[in-house]
Amino acid sequence: MLNVDRLPRSIRLSLGIFAVLLLLLAYLSFGAIQLPVAEILQVLKLTLSGSFEQAQQAYPKTAAILVHIRLPRAIAAMLTGAALALAGACMQGLFRNPLASPDILGVSAGSSLGAVIAITTGMSLIHPLMIPLFSITGALLTAGLVYLIALRTASQRQLLFLILTGLALSSLLNGAVSATLLMARQYEISQFIFWTMGGLEGRLWPHVLWPAPFLLVIGLISLRQSTALNLITLGEENAHGMGLNVKQHRQKTLLLSASLTALAISIGGPIGFIGLMVPHLVRLIIGPDHRKLLPIAAITGSCFVLLADLLGRCLLAPHEIKVGIITSVIGGSYFIYLIARIQKQGATL
C-alpha cells in the first residue's frame, strides 16, 4: 500500500490541495441540476477576470446557478466545517480531553434560544439575516454568562466548573426554548425544528459574506494557540512552569472557540458532531501536535461538510437531506466504530 507518510512534504501538500479542489468541483457540478465541469471552469474564469456578464450571456443557466446558489453555499459549507472543527480541536486541547466538543459553554442552547425568539417574534420574516443575528447574540451571551459564573472559582478548578455551569445553563435555556415553542404557531415550530437540524439550503452571499471576515480573523488567531495548547497537554501546572500564562490562554481559547462555534451556527444552524469527530479523527491519523492538528482539522472539517452536503443534495435529488442529518448519521457510525475498535484492540480514545 502507498504510505503517504513517506512522500515528501511538498507532494503531500499538492495532493491535499488537489483533492480539496476536486471535491469543490464535484460539489459545484452535482446536484438537482447537473452543471458540466467545463462550463463551470469557463464561468469561474470569466467571473474572476471581472466579466460576469459575458459568462451570463455564454452560459446563462450555469452562470446563474453557480454564482448565485452553489458557490455561496459551498463557501458556507467550508466556513462552518472549518470553524466547528477548529473550535473542537482547541476545546479538546484546552480540556485535555479527546472527546470535548466546542459546545461546552452552552453555545448551542444559547443560539437555539436566539433563533426561537427570532422566529416566534416574527423578526425572521423581516429579514433573512435575523435568525443568524439572534442566534449569534444568544450564543455569545450564553458563553459569556457561563464564563462569568465559572470565573468565580479558583483557577485550578475552573475547567470543571465551566462544564458544570455550561450544562446547567444549557438545561435552563432549553427549558426556555420549549416553553416558547409551546406558545408558538405550528409553522413557527416547524421552522425552528428545521433550523435545529442544521442545514445549508438557501444560503446566499449575504449569509456568508458578513461572518466570513470574522471567521477568517478569529480562525487565524486560533491557529496561533497551537504551541500553548501543546504545553497545556502536560497539565496546567507543568504548562505554567514552562512559562505559559495558563489563565490568559484559557480565556483566549474559550473566547475564540465560542466565537467560532457561534459564527458557524449562525451560518448553518447547529450542525452536529463535526467539532467533536473531525479533530478526533485527524488526531488519530496525524498525531496530537496542535501545530499540525489545528490547520489540518480545519481543512478536513471544511471538506467533510462539503462532502456531507454534496451527499445530502444528491442522494435523493431533487429532494434534499439536511446536512445536519448526514453528519449525525456519519458521526454516530464513527463512534460505534470507535467503540468496536477499542473493545477489539484495546486502543485508546
Add this chain to the structure above:
Amino acid sequence: MSQPSLLHVSGLSYRLHSRQLLDDINVEIQPGELVGIIGPNGAGKSTLLKCLIDFLPASDGQIRYNGKALHELTHQQRALEVAYMAQHPEASFPFSAAEVIALGAENRRQITPLSPQLLNQQITVIARELQIEPLLQRKITELSGGERQLVHFARVLMQQTPLLLLDEPSSNLDIGHETWLMQRLKSHCAKANSALIALHNLTTAATFCERLLFIAGGRLIASGKPEQVLTEARIAEHYHQQVIVAPHPVTGTLTVMPVQNTNVRFK
C-alpha cells in the same frame, strides 16, 4: 553586596478559604545546592513549590530569583529562571516522549531561536544521559508511571534554568532509576545549578541532599544538614511513626528505618 542567591524566600504565607496552608516560610538557595523538602502528607510541600512558581498566588511574603522579585517577572522571564515538574506526570494526548521533552525548550526558543537539528541534538544528549533513548519514539500515554517521570525530568532539564523545582520526581521510580535520577540531579547541581526537590523517602533525602527543609502543618520546622534535621524525636512527632535513624555502616549516610507495630494516625 555579594551575589544574590538563586532563590530567596522570606515570610511566605498561603491561605485558602481561611485555612493557613503555608505560614511564614523562609528559604534561601545558593548556586550548586541540592535541597530536599521533607514532611508528612499534607504538610504543604507541593503547595510551597506551587507558590514558588506563582501557580498559587502567595498571600504574603517575598520571593526573589537571582535578586529579581517574582511578581515583577513575566511568565516567560520566570520560566528562564526556574523550571518546575508537577507531582503527577500527566499525559492526555499520545505525544512521543521526544515531543514532550522538546516542549521543555519551547520557552527559551521564543527568545533565542533553535534549529530543529540542534533541538534534536539536545534531546538526544539528555536522553542518553538519563538512559531513556529507547523511549524517545514511544508514546507518552503508553509509558509506565516511572518512565513518564523520567521523560518529564528530561523535559525539565531541557528548559536549561539555573534552578529546578521538582515535586516528588521519583515517587514512581524503582530503586535503580531513583538512584540514577538523584545522581544525575547531583551532578547537575555540581555545575552551579540548584534544585529544590520534595521527597517522601527520608533515606533518599538524607543520602543525596546537602540540606533538608522539614515542613509540617505549613510551617518550616527545621532546616539544615540531614543529621541536624532528621532526628528520631522529630520524625516520631510529625510522622506519628517511631523510627530508627542511624548512619549506614558502609557508606556513613543516614538511614531512616521504621519500627514495626507502631500505628500511623491521621490527624
